[in-house]
Each structure stands twice: as C-alpha cells, then as structure tokens.
Amino acid sequence: MVQTNGGNTVAVTGNGTVPLATLPSGTVYTVTVSAQPTVLSQTCTVTNPSNTLTANVTLGIACVTNHYNVIATVNGLAGTGLQLQVAPTAPVAATANATPYTLASVISGGSYTVTVPTQPSTPTQSCVPSPATGNVTNAAVPITVTCTTFTSTVSGTITGLNGGGLVLKDSVSGNTTAALTAGATSFTISPAINSGANYNVVVMTQPTTPSQYCTITNPSGTVVGTAITNVGVTCRNEGRYAFVADSGGNAVYSFAIDDSNGATAGNLTAINSAATTAAGDPVAIAVNPAGTNVYTANAATANVSVFSVTAGAIANVGAAPTGITGSTPTGIAIDPAGRFLLLTDSESGTGGAGNGVIVVYSISAVDGSLTQIAASPFLTASIGFTGVQAASVAVDPTDKYVYATNEYDPTLGLAGFTIDTSATATAGDLTAFSPTWQVPTGNNPIAVTVDPLGRFVYVSDSSDGRVAGWTIGAGGALTAIAGSPFPIVGTAGTTGGIAIDPSGHFLYVTDSHNNDVVAYTINQTTGVLTAFTTGSPFAAAGGATPVSIDPSGHFLYVGNTFADSISMYTVNTTTGQLVPLASSPLVFPGLGPNAIAIE
Helix, strand or coil: CEEECCEEEECCCCCCCCCCCCCCCCCEEEEEECCCCCCCCEEEEECCCEEECCCCCCCCEEEEECEEEEEEEEECCCCECCEEEECCCCCEECCCCCCEEEEEEEECCCEEEEEEEECCECCCEEEEEECCEEECCCCCEEEEEEEEECEEEEEEEEECCCCECEEEEECCCCCECCCECCCCCEEEEEEEEECCCEEEEEEEECCECCCEEEEEECCEEECCCCCEEEEEEEEEECCCEEEEEECCCCEEEEEEECCCCCCCCCCEEECCCCCEECCCCEEEEEECCCCCEEEEEECCCCEEEEEEEECCEEEEEEEEECCCCCCCEEEEEECCCCCEEEEEEEEECCCCCCEEEEEEEEECCCCCCEEECCCCCEECCCCCCCCCCEEEEEECCCCCEEEEEECCCHHHCEEEEEECCCCCCCCCCEEECCCCCEECCCCCEEEEEECCCCCEEEEEECCCCEEEEEEECHHHCEEECCCCCEECCCCCCCEEEEEECCCCCEEEEEECCCCEEEEEEECCCCCCEEECCCCCCEECCCCEEEEEECCCCCEEEEEECCCCEEEEEEECCCCCCEEECCCCCEECCCCCCCEEEEC
C-alpha cells in the first residue's frame, strides 16, 4: 500500500505505473509505503519520496524480498557431536539445550529442510527436528529439535537348552529374564538400558530337569547405537552319572556326579553298594544318549554286556555275542541318535587271521537290547593285511561318519566309513570312504575321537607318545593337519585315552608312562594342536589311561589303572586349565578303572 501525504492510499499489486494522486501545482507531496508486501515478505522504498509539485511526477518504488533466519532450539541433548544443517549452509554444532542456533538465512517464500548430519554420541542419541521442512513467510522460523537417548534390551540366542528354569541376568543393571523353558532358542533381558551403559550377562540360575551347565559368549559390552543381539548362551547336559568298567574284576561301578555348582561340584559318589557283574574283561564302556542303558565290550567273552540304568544304579540285563570266531572286543561307541552300537574287534578271523572288524548292532528303543545287523561285521583293514587289531571306534557328531583305529599297522592306522542312518533295511551299514578309506598314523594308534563340532579327528599314537590329527572334508575324507603328529611336551611318554571338551577348544590326552594329563589348545580353523605352556601336564596317578569329560565341559575324570583311583578335576571353560578337586583322587573300589563313560 502506498500513501500520498498520509492519505490517498493506493494498493499496488504488481510492477508498472500506478496513479497515486492528483494535487494542485505548488503542493508539497510526500509518498510513503504504508504497508509492505506480505505474500512474499518484501521491503519497498520510494526514490525521492518528497518534493514540491510543479508538473507530473513519476516516482520509483524499489522492492527487495526479505530473508529470515531458521533458528533451532535443542531439548534433551545429553551426548556430544550433534550437528544441524539447512543446506547449502554449512552444518552448525549444537552443544547445549535451550540455546538458539541460527542454521541459515532463507529468502521469504523459499523452502527449508533441517537435517541432522551427525547425531550425538556418548551416549548415542537420535535427534529429530520439528518441523523438519517448510516455507519461510515473513518471520524467523523456530525449529524444535528433540533428542532421545538410544536404548536397547540385551538379547541373544540359546542353543542346547533341554532343561527348564534357566534365568539370565545383566549383572550391571540387575535386570533378569523370566525362567526360560526347555527348547527356548532366544532370550531378552528387559527393560532396555540406555546408550553408554555397560552390560554383563551371567547365568543366575542353571537349568534343571535335566541339570545343565550353560556358558555365555559375548557376555559384556557397552550399548552404543545398535541393538544388543549377539549374546550367545550354550547349554550342555551336566554330567549326572559316571560309569566305570573294571576289566580285572569283571565288574562295572556307577557314581553320581555332584551337580550342586558349589564347592563339591564334580565329586563322584558311589551309587552301587557293590560291583555289578559284567562278562569277562570289560575293556570299554558306553552309555546311550538317553541315559537308560550302559554297555561294555568284553574282551575275554567276545560279547557286549547290557545294563539298565535307574537313577544311576545299573543292573545287568543281558548280553549280545559277536558271533565271530577268535573275537576279542576292544572298543565301543554309540551313534549320537542312540540307534546303533559299534564294537571294534581286534582279532577276528574274518577275511584272514587277525584282521580287525567293526561289529554293528541296532539298539532297541524299548529296552536297549542289541541285535547285530545283517551286513555286520565290517573290515577295518584291506583283506591281505593281517594283525592290524582294530582298537577303538568313534562316530562324528553329525551321525554321518565312523572312524576306527588299527593298532598294529600304522600304514593303515585309521579307517573311515559312512554310516547308513536311514529307516531302510540297510540301516547301520558301514561303507568305506572312496577312494581312500585308510590313512597312516604313528605307531600303535589306540584311542580315536572326533571334535564335538565335527571338524577334526585325533588319534593317540601310544608308542610314539604323540597325537595325530586330520581335518574332515567332503564325505568324511581325512586330510592330515599341518604339523601332525603333535608330540607330548616334556619327558617322552605313552599316550592313552583322549578327550575333547564340548566347546571343541581343548584336547586332553593321558600319559600312562608319566602318570599325568597333557593338554592342548585346538586351532579353531586349522585343527593344529598347541601344548599348554602353563599347568600342563597335570598330575594324575599310576597307569593314567581312560579320560572322560562330562557333557557340560566342567569336569574331567582320569582312571588310574595301576593306582586303583580316579583323578577328578574341574575344567576352566575359558582357559582349559585343570584344577584337582579337593577330594581327588577318589579311591576306586575295584581292581582298576579301565574305562569311563559319563551320562
């Protein structure tokens, strides 16, 4: 709006010539802008606005569009590093709440967009401007930036939970899970905790029915800008019972394992008041996955004794013969599904005197009784090689492959097979690897074991005092691990039993010559064994041979066959170090603990 001499108001709506007033000659005039444009906020000024009228006058009015600031105020800011921006203006650092920050000057009618190129950290926050976009009119634009701190629950995955009642706790916040049920595969500890807060997940209550021992991976850290979902919980059945074969006394003993998780955890307490009779010379022992039956390989009577198990107490309920002339059973294993029992026989006459075989039995799901499968036995060495004497057998955890040692011929020291786990008539059949099913070992390969993750196979070469190892390839094929065989560190010894902890990180082998246990770490990629530099070897007693680790990986037991005792240790599941229990060694009531199986 334009006025002349305070009146004669004229609305100017566009560029061009607009009549303002008609005045007598000699009149003094003053032209002013009484109202500035508002649709686009502008400032208009009159050129030479005042003079004395002597003729028609055309005045110039120049209009310039105004600029207004976009101003942000921050609320809830706790972190550092926040930047706000209205492009193309450079980002502005915002460091405090309730302080106005000018982000840009924008022409009236122009649009703006407020972005957050850098969110705050320490703690991590999310800051949101409002309104984030809009148009400038005729005044400064106020923006409110609201910052909220990132929060996350602590969560992760669970594997192997068979018991109920597992409770996990964040020891920093004190938050816990509800009691988790058997079969749970994930957990969440809530409520959420703020960014910048530390967390540390521990087991508050271990599972029961059955008792289990759960360990944590990636347990601790600091919440930053991503959800905590990488905590892992692995639960293993805590060993409940230990079954020990006494070959000299033709007997089997059972013991309860203290699972109190207290000072006495891992102690063995005899269950049977007297020995349970087995057949002649039980040299190897196994327990089925369900814990309902125990089996012994009996060298003197060429059969397998079958025992029922009730609350750890055992009763001899039968036997299954090998049916082979000259049979001398030596080793025993049960496949992970509990369907088949495999027995190594060191002196079978099948295929030539002294050739070793594997006898395979199907296990009754009703009472645990054994029925030899039709195609059994299976040779562990090529026909024409005699005197190999199959010594021990192991089944890999995927229930696909079987490995057996041939004690007296190192050129054929380890044999490999696939096992048929179908529901057909051929179930339980063994098929030798093709094209190579036998690999050389050191002298007198005795014990064989497969790591719990199914990656590596290891054999104790007893005469050499070494441990040989192979990686498992496609179809179960074996490739020697670099540096294999791995010697016992220190005084030359005689390797005997061999065991790997459930995590697959540590291997233990007994040395019956030096009466101790030698420990190695297992390279998780290559399988290379590295002897412990501290602690190992761990003292046992006379004739230390059989070794077994409970399913939780928390306890290790060694049978001292000459000293008639059992050495008992706790296992540090992080370092693999062994610590003897206060009550170790346990006096063995029989003539010698020759084999140990744990359920």
